Amino acid sequence: MTTKTTTTETTTTETTTSIVEESTFLKELVLQVRAQDHYGVYRTWKDELVIANFVVSKEKKSKISVEGDVDPATQLRILCFYRAIAVCIEKQTGKLCQVVTDLSHEGFGWAIVWTGRLVVLSRTLRDAQRFGYPSLKKLAAQGERLVESGIKTVEKFPDAADG
Amino acid sequence: MTTKTTTTETTTTETTTSIVEESTFLKELVLQVRAQDHYGVYRTWKDELVIANFVVSKEKKSKISVEGDVDPATQLRILCFYRAIAVCIEKQTGKLCQVVTDLSHEGFGWAIVWTGRLVVLSRTLRDAQRFGYPSLKKLAAQGERLVESGIKTVEKFPDAADG
Numbered sequence: 001m002t003t004k005t006t007t008t009e010t011t012t013t014e015t016t017t018s019i020v021e022e023s024t025f026l027k028e029l030v031l032q033v034r035a036q037d038h039y040g041v042y043r044t045w046k047d048e049l050v051i052a053n054f055v056v057s058k059e060k061k062s063k064i065s066v067e068g069d070v071d072p073a074t075q076l077r078i079l080c081f082y083r084a085i086a087v088c089i090e091k092q093t094g095k096l097c098q099v100v101t102d103l104s105h106e107g108f109g110w111a112i113v114w115t116g117r118l119v120v121l122s123r124t125l126r127d128a129q130r131f132g133y134p135s136l137k138k139l140a141a142q143g144e145r146l147v148e149s150g151i152k153t154v155e156k157f158p159d160a161a162d163g
Numbered sequence: 164m165t166t167k168t169t170t171t172e173t174t175t176t177e178t179t180t181s182i183v184e185e186s187t188f189l190k191e192l193v194l195q196v197r198a199q200d201h202y203g204v205y206r207t208w209k210d211e212l213v214i215a216n217f218v219v220s221k222e223k224k225s226k227i228s229v230e231g232d233v234d235p236a237t238q239l240r241i242l243c244f245y246r247a248i249a250v251c252i253e254k255q256t257g258k259l260c261q262v263v264t265d266l267s268h269e270g271f272g273w274a275i276v277w278t279g280r281l282v283v284l285s286r287t288l289r290d291a292q293r294f295g296y297p298s299l300k301k302l303a304a305q306g307e308r309l310v311e312s313g314i315k316t317v318e319k320f321p322d323a324a325d326g
Contacts, residue, residue, distance in 0.1 A: 098285075100273050102263040110263050112275060117316060118323060119280045122261075153280060153326075160281060160323035163316075 019136050020047040025143035026136065029054070029084040036076060053077060054139050056132025066127045070107050078103075078111065078131050082121070085143055086113045089120055089150040095161050103128050113150060117163035120150040182299050183210040188306035189299065192217070192247040199239060216240060217302050219295025229290045233270050241266075241274065241294050245284070248306060249276045252283055252313040258324050266291050276313060280326035283313040 020026045030047045037043070042050050054077060056064075079101050086097035095115040103109035107128040113121040125131075133139035154161050183189045193210045200206070205213050217240060219227075242264050249260035258278040266272035270291040276284040286309075288294075296302035317324050 098273070100263055100265040100275055102265050110261070112263055112277070114275070114277075114282050114285070117282045117320060119277050119282055122277070157280060157320070157323045157326060160320045163320060 019140065020051070023140040023144065025084060025088055025147060026051065026140050028087050029080060029139075029143065032080040032084045032087070033077075036080065048136065051136070051139075054081070054132055055135055056130065057134060061130040061132065064130045066107050066129050068129075069105050070103050070128045074129060074131050075101070075103060078125065078128060081131075081143070082111045082113060085121065085146050085150065088143075088147040089113065089154065090115075092147075092151055093154045093161075095120075095154055101125070115154065116161045118154065118157050118160040120153050120161075121146060182303065183214070186303040186307065188247060188251055188310060189214065189303050191250050192243060192302075192306065195243040195247045195250070196240075199243065211299065214299070214302075217244070217295055218298055219293065220297060224293040224295065227293045229270050229292050231292075232268050233266050233291045237292060237294050238264070238266060241288065241291060244294075244306070245274045245276060248284065248309050248313065251306075251310040252276065252317065253278075255310075255314055256317045256324075258283075258317055264288070278317065279324045281317065281320050281323040283316050283324075284309060 020030060027047075030050050033050050034042055053073075079099065082099045082101060086099045089095070090097045093115075097113050097115045097120060100112045100114075101109065102112075103125060107126070107130075109125045109128065111121070111123045111125055112119060133142060183193060190210075193213050196213050197205055216236075242262065245262045245264060249262045252258070253260045256278075260276050260278045260283060262274070262276050264272065264274045266288060270289070270293075272288045272291065274284070274286045274288055275282060296305060
């Protein structure tokens with residue numbers, strides 16, 4: 001029985017780890033989340049488990065109320081998501097990027113990534129209480145899409161980026 | 164006795180009102196604060212009284228602790244200050260400006276004003292609990308200085324501002 005369980009676990013881990021391994025963005029996201037782990041709770045956790053909370057199914061989303069404040073853990077996840085994007089852009093363009101997230105108590109707000117005088121990325125946030133993606137694969141795809149678009153913006157406005 | 168008091172009051176009001184009247188920035192700031200006055204408390208107040216809380220003497224500042232959270236009223240004042248700057252820049256350049264303030268619980272953070280892809284103004288905030296200026300005159304001067312610098316930035320990077 002014990003042997004069987006171990007085998008199953010290993011298989012699952014291998015499949016999921018490869019997603020994180022394959023995506024520069026997810027690797028960066030894992031680093032961002034681990035950086036917040038002041039008490040070493042995640043120390044022994046696998047990468048995919050560390051970012052498992054970024055996956056929120058449609059069903060689960062519909063059960064999260066958008067009435068109250070945004071949960072501090074969700075706020076931190078949103079910040080980690082945009083920080084990971086900022087670091088990826090930074091590594092590929094050599095421009096130091098800053099991140100700001102501003103959320104109202106109703107879950108509306110902004111996420112801004114900028115470098116010098118250039119807004120590399122600006123996104124309005126809505127129903128932030130429900131922040132999450134249907135799968136790690138979609139999370140990676142969205143992160144990489146935003147990184148790509150940020151890099152293009154830096155290339156388009158080099159003067160403002162240096163300003 | 165009554166006559167005397169009235170005279171003094173009138174004189175004070177006249178002197179102080181002229182500061183608000185003379186400054187486009189202060190006029191805008193008054194509008195921003197009045198816009199937050201959902202219950203009409205300030206309806207009968209003079210302009211200089213509406214923004215009186217933006218004046219914090221050095222002595223008073225030293226008495227405000229920077230240990231805890233930033234008071235919501237202070238947070239709102241900081242937001243009004245940068246919104247007034249944004250509106251002044253908007254009126255003179257014709258570019259729609261957005262404002263974001265991001266404050267940590269320790270009173271550190273950022274205030275960002277941007278239009279299109281251009282960061283018109285970015286300031287680090289520090290000891291935000293003590294936000295305020297020594298006098299209305301200095302408040303006006305600082306506001307106008309930031310508006311000037313913002314307009315120059317828009318003129319310097321027109322492509323990014325339209326981007």
